[in-house]
Amino acid sequence: MPAESVLDTPLEEVLSGRLPARLAAELSLTTVGELLDHTPRRWVERGELTPIAALPVDAEVTVVARVESVGTRRMRSRAGFIVDVTVADPSVEGVAGASLSMAFFNGHDAKRRLAPGVTAMFQGRTTLYRGAVTLNNPDFALLDDDVAPGEVDVRPVPLYRATGKLPSWTVRSAVARVLADVDLDAVPELLTPSIRERAARVLDLPAPLPSTADAYRSLHAPEDLAQTGPARTALALREALVAQAALAWRRARERERAAVARPRLAGGLLDALDARLPFALTPGQVAVGEELAAELAGTAPMSRLLQGDVGAGKTLVALRAMLQAVDAGGQAALVAPTEVLAAQHHRALLALLGPLARDAGILSSAAGEGPAVDVVLVTGSQRTPARREALLKLASGQAGIAVGTHALLSEKVAFADLALAVVDEQHRFGVDQREALRRANPGTHLLVMSATPIPRSVAMTVFGDLDLSVLEGLPSGRQPVATHVARMAHGPRVIARVWEVIAEHVAAGHQAFVVCPRIDPDDADPGHANVEEMAPRLRALPGLAGLRIGTVHGRMDQAEQDAAMRAFAAGELDVLVATTVVEVGVDVPNATVMAVLDADDFGLSTLHQLRGRVGRGPGAAICLLATRLPDGHPSLRRLEVLEATQDGMRIAQADLAQRGVGDVLGAAQSGLASGLTHVDVLADAPLIALAADVVADVMAAGDGLSAHPALAAEVTRWEAEHLTAADYLEKG
Template identity: 60%
Template sequence: MSPDPLLQPLERLLGGRTGQRLNQELGLATVGDLLHHFPRRWIERGELTPIAALPVGEQVTVVARVVSVERRQMHSRRGFIVDVIVSDEAPQDLRDLQDHGGAGSAHRPSGLAMAFFNSYDALRRLQPGQRAMFHGKTALYRGDLTLNNPDFSVLDDAEVPGEEDLSPVPIYPATAKVPSWVLRASIGTVLDALSPPGSAALVDPVPAELLEAASTDGVPLPSLSSAYADIHRPAEVADALRARRRFALQEALVLQGALALRRHAAALPDAVARPAVGHRLLAALDARLPFTLTEGQVSAGAAIAHDLARDRPMSRLLQGEVGSGKTLVALRAMLQVVDAGGQAALVAPTEVLAAQHYRSLTATLGPLAQAGRLDAPDGPATEVVLLTGSLTAAQRRAALLKIASGQAGLVVGTHALFGGTVQFADLALAVVDEQHRFGVDQRESLRRANPGTHLLVMSATPIPRSVAMTVFGDLDLTVLSGLPSGRRPVATHVARMAHGPRIIARVWEVIAEQVAAGHQAFVVCPKIEPAQDGQQSEGPDDGEAPGAGPSGPAEARDRRHDAAVQDMLPRLASIPALRGLRMAGLHGRQDQPTQAETMGRFVAGEVDVLVATTVVEVGVDVPNATVMAVLDADAFGLSTLHQLRGRVGRGTAPAICLLATRLPDGHPALDRLHVLAATQDGLEIARADVQQRGEGDVLGASQHGGSRLKVLRVLQHAELIELAADWITRHVTADGTLDHPPLTEAVTAWEAGHEDTGDYIEKG
């Protein structure tokens, strides 16, 4: 064995052929990689339910043989369903079932029907005669018991526990070329190689005191060596679950350690203190506001002002519901640093939002933004400059000169503001809007490029505390409570187009009624233009928000025929209920002047219906807009839908949001839409979003789906995250190291293994 047994190549232990297959199929190259390929679940005797005894509406686990697999097209929308029939009857009964053409006929053995929506995986891996385990929730469809989109694992006969088997059998994430039983055998070989006397000891990165503190029922969590054995060869499922909890604690500890070290590094440079200065821009703004700041805005502003007055860089997350007034809090902070002689930059994820912020800031400031102009008033003033990629060369040169000279006190733009060609005279504060599109590594790269700059990031997506500690652990958290007066809940309904053409017709009628009453409407589409026959579905372009896509592997489907802006504009104009309404299209592939002109006409009331992509997800404030229809709403995640809904209901009139979907009954994505229809509580929506979509790549650019976390779940393991964060806080030394060397090594190895996370802002 090598000095570190976990780094030993698998080919050395398992042979070249098996090692290469594990690497090619699953990316498992070392002993550690394989041992951390944990089982999805464990089968034990007594757990399996016979098909004839299955209850309705409950989670069940069935081991059965596949009788038939058929693919059929959906009638109500594009896509297909894979119909699978299984049976747990004896082999002769299975032949009888096949001879009768499947389940449902009289006088034949019972089978269980399953439906998989657009599942190429089920079509490829489930074949008649195979034995598999299925896990899901039963339901009734036309009087028959079904399982819709169940989780499944193809088994070999040795994996199914018999009456004489007592130990649970692990079921692994597998592929057709590397089935679960191959993984079981390979892991068994590795465990045997680690266990003989004299083999190299495994160094445990988790301190014993934490294993004790995280104990369950008074039983400490196992050491590293024991945990590997318990999770892969458990005597009972309880041992495996305890080992899984131990590895969740280890992931939480490594993750919190990585964030703590990054936070320490970010605080090393000195910052210039920017204390509030009386009788200048900030005081002048407060004096001209036509309303009183909410208690939440005053409290959040005080915390930020205190940080800006220190000589250590601020790193703070300002979190508040849609419409809570975060931008005004940020503007007051920006004016504080301008009053103190510095510059402030507001970074938006898209050019549309940057232009919106520019117009909003200049309108709010009024004469305070007219510095350098002939009509500038007496008294304090500054200049606001917009810098985006679509400026002409002359406009860009003029903006860059004002930024470099310090003439521009406030600068608004996209992430291009931090490119090498932009030089600030004295950048004191960077404000990043819509934090969910700006990952941990992007924050770190911003800090590296601008050492000593204070950083304020904003998010309109409510975040459960355990998620915030994980995704935003390098930031102090300020929650902006309360909403401005006059905001009303938005009535939200799911429009099920599969239930007949009258459903979508009513959506258009509601829009027409609202416009007739003097209001305006949004129609949101997942795509810009329809795909041609044979083309793949187009993803969002550089101007689109991330998250406009399937929200999880179970829902992956053909998106070629989702609603598209360029297709819907002429179609809407031809609908009798909407005929004669003034319509315009908006999407991120248009040039910035076109986007600005279109949005300007909508704000001015010159457009009745704005047909747009998710470029309107954030920052768009049109109080007269009272209705939004989101077409193919199942294409979006919950947080995106919540943000979109926040574009209406910003005035005093009642507002409505219609989530149109063509999904058939029983599709799992319908649950997500019904969550949004049932609540206005952003925190509850955020919890559901995390549960359905996954925590995401919390240290990289992607922050939804595709998590690199193997067992840690930020909602399920909230107490472990808090335990780890508290321990890390108490054990970070003054020089920015951890006083438990094995953990320091684990954090270093984790960071080194994910160097790809360090690159730049994601699209959108």
């Protein structure tokens, strides 16, 4: 075990009474480091008051205000008294001044300590009483309580994220005790003088960053607000250094494993595929293809993230890499997070390969003259005979390509010689499954495909152990998709127009998707769109009379889903009512309308993926995002982003900014990023890049991290003390 840092000191050794238990129960803070990393959400200068007029209703708030009046009255229904307190603020920056009434039931402390003219912080949940915002029994603290008599304290007051049972000033008092009693100068210093000077130069700072100890002091007890910015930057850079160093260390260890070289062979399956494609590869596909081909030909295992916008052609790039591996005598696996997606990928590969594929299942093709490859599907719900046959083909080496879910990673699945694993993330496939495949097949080349364009700073932090390839451009024939938000709050004519657009496109010989957020009705919200009710409702509409309307959702068994998808792709259905099972892998060039109902239920990245299901053929395509939200609702801004742009990177940045990395990529995929306390993976992009450059220089200067012993020790300590994050890193 590594030597403990002062930051690992349990709070029980520093704080007395029940406070350590309260901090652990309410905020999950158990060590000195965790408490110090619980940094203020903002600072209040002594003369600054909270704009009362802007307070939300039914929200936990912290109000800094001046007491205007204090009165006492007896309760009518039972014994006791109520202390009525009114606080107020002046007009500030265009926000009108307002007053706020508070009621303290049997409020002995309020009666004793609150008086007109006193400035205090109040914390509680706002409610409405006779049409006005009020606070009942709020916690409070006088701002002058910590000032010695005769002194004037002008220092900013930190406000912390708190809970109803643990107010901000209780956290503040705990931090003050830690700052007074713990030797922060003993914290291992990772920001050497040269790194601080480099940061000032690269980040264009007016002065070098403070030390770690001074950064903590300046964040929690600043002399003035100007100290807080450099302090936060210093702690963020320290955190980024540890994260990037841990990732780099692991990537270096992964590259030490030996892999069998799989060079491209002339006259094989890859050449045959390229010869039969009815279109030319895009420049982006050619460039990334050459990058992957070079790595597959090497003896160090490839670990690469392939990202590209919706419809950029990632599947074809992955198939070409898999065929290179098969041509060289190995096998390839394509792993998807769900059985629906695995089946869709299986169909897509068979369609691309045509006569080059041999398959005993759906869309079977009889191989013609020349090379051919067995492509098998392996899922958990397969019938036993089909699954047994697929597994035997993999174990014997007869099958060159396997497509499946995490069932492929089971100990019961043995490959004769797995050369390349392609993992289709689609936001849901976790790092644990990736590592399981690597451990079962040491030296296997790994290609991870991201369904969402990921800003570089996020990719460096979440997938930092993977090299990054960006697939630029879109294949020829892809059409822009006109996108409109259908505001149903404007009246019934809005949704009626959605159905009219579908009818018009079908009358012109095209097809439409209608996507619902739910499969069946929800008693809690009976108006919410669901597949079970929507399909018969559409069939009953006069404007859609006679249309062939089918359904597909995740609770249907695999055969039913496959049948519905095939019928739609074959033009046997005019409208497909579905859940997000159609988000990826569905290629129907004749589909020109995508209507998403209750679109505000979905994230931006999901909506962008859904929109990518249309515009794949020559017909003009349209995406209609129907919502019941009223004008002015903040969630409408998300939908307006899609209305304004088709740039996947801009959409991904907006989605990450609004929902956070964990929500967008999934907790399993963002274990490291969601555990960062000081680094904002979007706003701190230059800082993350700087940390990566510093770590690269350290790695180049010595064996591993030996050129920076303090950083090496901190990485080891950090992994040992943050087991969950370390697991994610190890399995990234």
